[in-house]
Amino acid sequence: xxxxxxxxxxxxxxxxxxxxxxxxxxxxxxxxxxxxxxxxxxxxxxxxxxxxxxxxxxxxxxxxxxxxxxxxxxxxxxxxxxxxxxxxxxxxxxxxxxxxxxx
Numbered sequence: 168x169x170x171x172x173x174x175x176x177x178x179x180x181x182x183x184x185x186x187x188x189x190x191x192x193x194x195x196x197x198x199x200x201x202x203x204x205x206x207x208x209x210x211x212x213x214x215x216x217x218x219x220x221x222x223x224x225x226x227x228x229x230x231x232x233x234x235x236x237x238x239x240x241x242x243x244x245x246x247x248x249x250x251x252x253x254x255x256x257x258x259x260x261x262x263x264x265x266x267x268x269x270x
Contacts, residue, residue, distance in 0.1 A: 168261060172219045172240035179218035188217040208245040215241035239264045 219237035243260035
């Protein structure tokens, strides 16, 4: 799922809906800085979530057509970055969140 969503974000980076989302956030908040902060991470999650959701056509569950990866991965990635956690913790956050969507 992480690789899928990452690819979707890269593929959508120049799409009009991503450009429109970028105009709603302060560009400084999207850059990585030593201070970071919740505003930076929430802006990154918003842009990445929008990018992934706009291009995701196959990440759905029967009976509940949601693009769970487009919501889960950007949020967990932003939380891990904010807390300084590694990729192992990223997976620990993604797996149970995905399981909740399958119920």
